[in-house]
Amino acid sequence: MAQTTLSFGASIRGPLHLQQGITNQDAWLRAEGSFGSLIVVCDGLGSRPDALLGSRSACLAVREACVRWTRVTGAPVYYLVHLIEVLWRLRIYPCAPPDAATTCLLALALPTGEMVVGGIGDGLVAIRTGDLPVSTIIGDRADSFSNETCALGVSPGMKAWHLTKLPFSHQQRLAVLASDGVADDLNPEKLDDFCDWLIFSFEELHPVQRWHRLVAELRAWPTPRHLDDKTIAVLKVNAEVAGRKR
Amino acid sequence: MSKLSDFTVSSPRPLPVILLADVSGSMAENGKIDTLNAAVSEMIATFVEEEATRAEIQVAIITFGGSAARVHTPLKPASEVKWENMAASGRTPMGSAFTTVQQIIEDRQLIPGRAYRPTIVLISDGIPTDDWKTPLELLLGSERASKAMRFAMGIGEEADLVTLKTFLADPASKVFHAHEAREIKKFFRWLSMSVTSRSRSANPNNAVVVEPTDLDDFDF
Numbered sequence: 001m002a003q004t005t006l007s008f009g010a011s012i013r014g015p016l017h018l019q020q021g022i023t024n025q026d027a028w029l030r031a032e033g034s035f036g037s038l039i040v041v042c043d044g045l046g047s048r049p050d051a052l053l054g055s056r057s058a059c060l061a062v063r064e065a066c067v068r069w070t071r072v073t074g075a076p077v078y079y080l081v082h083l084i085e086v087l088w089r090l091r092i093y094p095c096a097p098p099d100a101a102t103t104c105l106l107a108l109a110l111p112t113g114e115m116v117v118g119g120i121g122d123g124l125v126a127i128r129t130g131d132l133p134v135s136t137i138i139g140d141r142a143d144s145f146s147n148e149t150c151a152l153g154v155s156p157g158m159k160a161w162h163l164t165k166l167p168f169s170h171q172q173r174l175a176v177l178a179s180d181g182v183a184d185d186l187n188p189e190k191l192d193d194f195c196d197w198l199i200f201s202f203e204e205l206h207p208v209q210r211w212h213r214l215v216a217e218l219r220a221w222p223t224p225r226h227l228d229d230k231t232i233a234v235l236k237v238n239a240e241v242a243g244r245k246r
Numbered sequence: 247m248s249k250l251s252d253f254t255v256s257s258p259r260p261l262p263v264i265l266l267a268d269v270s271g272s273m274a275e276n277g278k279i280d281t282l283n284a285a286v287s288e289m290i291a292t293f294v295e296e297e298a299t300r301a302e303i304q305v306a307i308i309t310f311g312g313s314a315a316r317v318h319t320p321l322k323p324a325s326e327v328k329w330e331n332m333a334a335s336g337r338t339p340m341g342s343a344f345t346t347v348q349q350i351i352e353d354r355q356l357i358p359g360r361a362y363r364p365t366i367v368l369i370s371d372g373i374p375t376d377d378w379k380t381p382l383e384l385l386l387g388s389e390r391a392s393k394a395m396r397f398a399m400g401i402g403e404e405a406d407l408v409t410l411k412t413f414l415a416d417p418a419s420k421v422f423h424a425h426e427a428r429e430i431k432k433f434f435r436w437l438s439m440s441v442t443s444r445s446r447s448a449n450p451n452n453a454v455v456v457e458p459t460d461l462d463d464f465d466f
Contacts, residue, residue: 016300141359143389146259148363184360185254194253201249222251225258225300 005037005109008202009233010214014181016227017046025051026179026231029059035070037109038063039233041177043123045101045151046228050092054100057091058084058152062106070110077116081161088152097153104152105138106163107175109237113168117175120161122149124183126191130171134191138162139183146184168239174199175235181228185221198234260361261301261445262321263293264350264394266343268370268401269311273334278371278401281427283331285434292438293324301362301445308346312336315343321356340370340409341378344385351391362444364394367437368413369430371401378409386415399424399433 013024025044032038042058044051065083069075084104092100103121110116118125118137125138141148150160166173176195178186186194202210218230265286273279286307293303306321309332319327351357351364385391398410399422410421424430 143393144359145363145390145393146360148393184259187253187255190253197249197253217248217250220248220250221254222248223254223256223258225302227300 003109003111003113004238005032006203006236007032007037007039007234008207008210008214009039009041009177009231010211010218011179011231012215012218012229014227014229017229023052024229025055026181026229027052027055027059028177028231028233029063030233030235031063031066033067034111035067035108036111037235037237038066039107039175039177039235041103041105041123041179041231041233043103043121043179043181043229043231045103045149045154048099048101048153050095050100051102053092053095054088054102054153057100058088058102058104061087061091062104066106066108070108077163077165078158080116081158081163085152092153099153101151101153103149103179105177107177107233107235109173109175109235113237113239115166115173115175115237116163117166118161118163119177120155121151122180122183124176124178124186125162126176126195127166128174128192128195129166129169130173134176134195136191137164139188139191141184147180149180170239172239173237175237177231177233177235179229179231181226181230182218182232184228185223185226198232199236202234203236255360258300258302260304260323260357261441262304262306262351262357262361262364263441264306264308264321264347264364264366266315266340266347266366266368266370267307267309267318267332268338268340268372269309269332269334270338270372270375271311271335272338272372272404273311273401276402277427278430279332279334281430282369282401285431286332287329288431289434289438290324290327290329292442296442296445303441303445306350307332308343308350310339310343312339314339315346317346317350321350337375338370338372339376340368340374341376341381343368344378344381344413348381348385348388348391351394352388357390365441365444366391366394366396368396368398368410369401370398370410371405373404373406374409382413397437398422399430401427401430 007030029040040059042055044055069080105119108116128134307319309318
């Protein structure tokens with residue numbers, strides 16, 4: 001069994017940080033290797049002094065954790081969480097974790113055809129397998145309100161994490177990650193259409209053109225009085241059997 | 247227009263403000279209800295005029311008088327509120343108002359997760375005449391409603407400040423005590439400033455404290 005993957009994403013500074021002259025506090029990463037294909041989206045909590053350090057470090061910590069974790073076949077998913085937590089703290093040290101608090105969302109397509117997906121904090125983690133409707137692993141605020149979130153650095157322990165391993169599938173699988181600047185303004189009833197749009201509009205573009213187009217779309221965000229930094233990352237996986245895409 | 251508009255909501259993030267207004271018979275005395283009507287109307291007008299907001303201020307008014315609370319003004323953007331004066335009569339079913347506001351806050355169609363933390367303002371000049379303790383316990387124990395910012399104003403010497411303080415459920419919070427009807431307007435000036443300050447702030451979930459000394463001889 002082999003698989004082909006496509007990953008892309010973009011991040012822009014929101015109107016509030018533009019107005020304040022503050023750097024984009026979101027960070028995202030895509031990576032491929034023997035560990036599989038990975039996308040990460042992190043949103044440094046805006047009220048924290050080292051939010052940018054926190055979000056960028058979290059992206060790198062996730063990549064490092066995935067490399068190490070996948071070297072041990074069958075290692076439980078919670079080991080990956082522990083690795084991310086520790087590696088993130090090492091990367092931000094001596095900064096105090098609450099000062100660099102950040103959300104952390106990831107999707108890792110394993111070479112086995114499985115996918116590890118989820119994270120800590122608000123935003124969107126959406127999955128679609130084959131023709132099934134999109135399901136959200138993170139995206140429902142439940143009983144909380146805007147800007148209330150768990151995060152690395154302020155929410156210790158496994159309870160704050162929602163990370164799951166999806167079994168092998170012969171069908172195409174799509175993972176979409178987004179920071180809350182995107183997720184909170186999405187119409188939940190249009191999530192399938194949103195995922196379709198991301199694939200159909202961007203899949204065939206040249207990577208550079210794709211990035212420019214996605215940045216332009218994020219900069220033209222249509223919701224009135226939107227404020228936040230905005231980040232989207234997409235990972236599409238096609239399982240191939242006997243050379244045929246399924 | 248970006249195709250994204252097909253998948254996104256077209257309204258700003260809501261910032262709900264819910265008033266629980268005592269309209270029992272005693273509010274008809276000494277011009278209290280007239281002053282309250284004028285103050286609430288002025289507050290709504292202030293919200294409508296506020297242009298530099300990062301959120302859409304929404305208003306709901308629950309009145310409690312007679313036998314049960316009722317929704318006088320359903321939750322909607324301040325700009326869409328057609329103000330109608332409240333009339334005072336009957337008893338003080340404050341517990342019923344607590345139940346009604348809890349239902350509103352727990353309705354995620356009405357107040358979605360993208361909304362900023364709601365503000366609940368309790369205004370009363372008397373002692374509750376129904377069972378208020380159980381509904382208040384449920385309100386304060388509710389995962390969503392307990393996150394709301396709460397303010398309270400007692401009007402006149404008969405106001406049950408202990409009950410109002412229990413509603414705040416925070417030792418550091420103070421009940422605003424309006425000894426005279428004219429002080430009702432000052433409270434609403436303060437409230438208007440607090441809400442509009444929140445709506446302009448980087449994170450409207452952080453309460454912006456407007457110093458009471460900014461208002462002429464404001465007293466609480």
